[in-house]
Amino acid sequence: MNVLAIDLGGTSSKCAVFSAKKAILCEFKVATKKEAILQHLKTEIDEQLTKYGIDWLTISQIGFAIPGFLDEKKGIVVLAGNLNWHYFNITKEAENIFQKPVHIINDANAAALAEYWDRIYDKKESLLLYTLGTGIGGGIVLDGKLWTGANGYAGEFGHGGHFQDRFPCTCGLQHCIEPVSSATGLTKLINQVADEKQESSLAILKSELQRDLRLVDIKPLFDKNDEITIVTITEGLIPLADHIVTMLYVLNPEVIILAGGVTNLGVKLKQIIENLVKARIGEFMLKTFKIEISNLQDKAGMYGTGYYALSKIKEVE
Numbered sequence: 001m002n003v004l005a006i007d008l009g010g011t012s013s014k015c016a017v018f019s020a021k022k023a024i025l026c027e028f029k030v031a032t033k034k035e036a037i038l039q040h041l042k043t044e045i046d047e048q049l050t051k052y053g054i055d056w057l058t059i060s061q062i063g064f065a066i067p068g069f070l071d072e073k074k075g076i077v078v079l080a081g082n083l084n085w086h087y088f089n090i091t092k093e094a095e096n097i098f099q100k101p102v103h104i105i106n107d108a109n110a111a112a113l114a115e116y117w118d119r120i121y122d123k124k125e126s127l128l129l130y131t132l133g134t135g136i137g138g139g140i141v142l143d144g145k146l147w148t149g150a151n152g153y154a155g156e157f158g159h160g161g162h163f164q165d166r167f168p169c170t171c172g173l174q175h176c177i178e179p180v181s182s183a184t185g186l187t188k189l190i191n192q193v194a195d196e197k198q199e200s201s202l203a204i205l206k207s208e209l210q211r212d213l214r215l216v217d218i219k220p221l222f223d224k225n226d227e228i229t230i231v232t233i234t235e236g237l238i239p240l241a242d243h244i245v246t247m248l249y250v251l252n253p254e255v256i257i258l259a260g261g262v263t264n265l266g267v268k269l270k271q272i273i274e275n276l277v278k279a280r281i282g283e284f285m286l287k288t289f290k291i292e293i294s295n296l297q298d299k300a301g302m303y304g305t306g307y308y309a310l311s312k313i314k315e316v317e
């Protein structure tokens with residue numbers, strides 16, 4: 001039997017059909033409409049499955065990755081801002097529309113599961129995934145299993161605590177890591193520095209482009225070790241490093257994985273985070289600390305959702 005994985009995004013959704021042996025039979029993207037999201041998805045997926053010659057009868061389970069807070073046990077979306085869902089019983093509605101058993105999983109949690117499977121060859125049993133995009137999400141795999149928490153809220157690394165005093169968070173708290181160490185936060189910081197330091201390389205670049213700087217704009221400066229660029233990005237990554245350190249001491253995972261748009265800054269970004277973390281941990285922790293950039297990147301959510309749905313076949317069988 002096969003499973004269908006759907007990684008729901010605010011503007012488009014990535015879909016794939018997986019065989020029981022975790023092979024991808026087909027993979028495609030469909031638009032996420034603003035209204036009647038599930039009904040439209042079904043119509044578009046129908047067309048794609050016909051195109052790839054895949055019979056609905058071969059699909060036994062459907063997995064949905066959703067960006068938001070979920071009650072996975074009850075199958076309810078507690079809050080998914082981008083999709084405008086609040087206490088929405090997606091499982092019931094999707095099962096009505098698709099006529100198949102439906103399982104939901106947080107998108108970053110799904111990505112963490114995919115990273116686990118991607119490393120199965122080196123027998124890693126525990127990992128933490130940080131997704132550094134518009135916001136900051138995460139996932140926790142312990143003893144080879146995804147840990148979603150008592151209520152399904154585990155892995156929300158972006159929020160809570162007192163990690164910075166620069167920018168307030170959209171979640172309502174003041175000191176979360178997300179408003180500074182996410183792509184949005186780092187972008188805000190580099191523009192702030194460009195405005196404050198008139199003669200700096202960042203200010204010159206901003207006046208050349210005649211618009212706000214994006215992370216992709218500053219990559220050449222970053223790669224060339226431009227001092228102000230490196231100092232600014234490093235400052236922005238300190239809250240993230242402090243968070244990673246806390247998690248290392250709490251869970252002692254085998255590897256920390258970084259994913260999301262910020263990691264397009266590449267290996268130097270990894271080195272900066274690695275050095276910040278190393279300066280904050282003791283000797284015994286230093287010996288085992290390992291950090292990597294994701295190989296799967298934006299496909300991780302879709303892979304993880306497929307694996308999650310496949311695990312449900314096994315439970316049913």
Ligand SMILES: [Zn+2]
Nearest residue numbers: 159169171176
């Ligand atoms: Zn927050």
